[in-house]
Amino acid sequence: MKNKAKLLAYPYVVWIAIFIIVPLVLVLVYSFTEGNIHNPSSLTFSLKSYDKFFNILYLNILWKSFKLAFISTFLCLILGYPVALIISKAKAKYKGILLLFFLVPIWMNFLLRTYAWMAILSPNGFINRLLQLIGLPTLAIMPGQTAVVIGMVYNFLPFMVLPIYTVLSKIDKNVLEAAMDLGANKIITFIKVIFPLTVPGIISGITMVFMPAVSTFVISQLLGGGKELLIGNLIEQQFTVQRDWHFGSALSIILMIMILISMAFMSKADKDDEGGAALW
Amino acid sequence: MKRIKILLLFCLIIISLMVISGCNQDKSVLNIYNWGQYIDTDLLTKFEKETGIKVVYELFETNEHMLAKIESGSSNFDLVFPSDYVIEEMISKDMLHKIDFNNIPNFQYIDNRFRNLEYDPTNEYSVPYFWGTLGILYNSEEVTQNVDSWSILWDEKYTGQILMLDSMRDTIGVALKLNGYSLNSVDPVQLEEAKKMLIEQKALHNGYYVDETMDMMINGDANIALNWSGAAMDIYWQGAEHIKYALPKEGSNLWVDCMVIPKTSENKKEAEMFINFMLDPDNAYQNTEYVGYATPNQIAFERMLEENPEVTDMDAYNPSQELLDKCEVFIDLGDNREMYNQLWTEIKVY
Structure with missing residues (x-):
């Protein structure tokens, strides 16, 4: 029986091999070579692409990407935790509806939602027209870092709320009652009991938000007007306009390593590996 | 038993369909790779009707995407529509066939201003499409x-x-x-x-x-x-x-976007027929009116100015x-x- 179950895993192993391992190896090879991509025999070993990266120009881009991703993740946490708390505390019959309200927007295409924010934030957009209507001066949010952060928070917030909500709703009511019985008030219960129990959810929420935020290129292109070049944009440009696949591959590897390092930090903080992390 | 018979019959039908459609493959094909919304598609149907050649039409978004796909060698396009400086690069990388202008009598309608430009000084590889x-x-x-x-x-x-x-x-x-x-x-x-x-x-x-x-x-x-x-x-x-x-x-x-025949092409004759077809003044007029860009075809261009004097x-x-x-x-x-x-x-x- 056990062997049969193993057999079922093979399609997935094949899938991983073809669509994850092979491309990763290709990226790794491109990053350590130079020459014509389309002529494998012309490729020679080279560290040129990595050498090129250690330049104040590119380090600046990396720093800006991490800064914006960090701010967005932090805002997602601040906004998302209370939302998760409210949903988990809601009566059973409203829970489904509240969750649905939260999930419906993600069913819409990501690009479409970002274009919608362009229409809201642009100089002649919804917000500015509203401000004009009530006689206030208009705001110049888009293009700019503020607009990019707004776009990131909006698009990635559900990834923060869902894992936290899952962990919250799994907390045993008896534990909370025990805390109350032992004389803890609501605030103490939250600080000493609820919050520590939700740390795994927070950790997986942070990773789920931070990873797409640090590598996004669509949001920064559309809401940043191409003036806020992030590492994702830089990589995208290497493969399209600038046609330097070697440098693009090296950048991807560097970004991957940076993300892995930050993930390692996170999982160290997350002693209890079950819970929210299992959701993803 | 009855089920198996039905299944066999079904297989038979599918196989015979494949054979028949396989026969159809004898009909010549033209694989075109063009920018989005850059042609009046009625012209493709017209070309198919006139010549019996089947047109397979694919789209690209930027010159760079197009170039990457052709360079990778995984395509078999017969006719591509790159911009000027890309044509120069494609020529230098030996990616283009020389066009046989004997097969394209309609080239005579191309405005002199758009012949022998820097990217193709002897005008052997490209035919202007829009500018x-x-x-x-x-x-x-x-x-x-x-x-x-x-x-x-x-x-x-x-x-x-x-x-x-x-x-x-x-x-x-x-x-x-x-x-x-x-x-x-x-x-x-x-x-x-x-x-x-x-x-x-x-x-x-x-x-x-x-x-x-x-x-x-x-x-x-x-x-x-x-x-x-x-x-x-x-x-x-x-x-x-x-x-x-x-x-x-x-x-x-x-800028001038042109028609070129990449070396990957297996249907060069058909590609040249299509180029000639697009240079026909009536077709060129229909195309410029539909797409809205300026045509290098002198007769079509003058007719455009006549019929829409405001432009x-x-x-x-x-x-x-x-x-x-x-x-x-x-x-x-x-x-x-x-x-x-x-x-x-x-x-x-x-």
């Missing part, structure tokens, strides 16, 4: 001054109302032109100057966009935008007449010879691409 310029789109209700110079893109009066193009060659080229240099300059000093100007300009403009520019102009999110004449014609045909196009006096870029005075469709003489065609950067790439990244970061 246009780079210029300034402006909202004539908000911008009342006379627009005739690139300097308006650096005018502080219009802070927050300007859009630039997310296109390396075009944006850097404009800064070079404003300083009186060639937009093919590879002189580090001139490029450094252009870079400084473009970095300073970032405080004035509202971003580098391509596809979004048209909507933002029509919505009033911006009043001045760097863009191609084709977009201006598009806006005009859509009826937004307050948005006008100016070709600056300092000169600009003249005669538009810089976007029919710029004066005096202005065109100041325009340059992009030349492939070759080994200098790296320098441009670096510059462009710096402009975008700072």
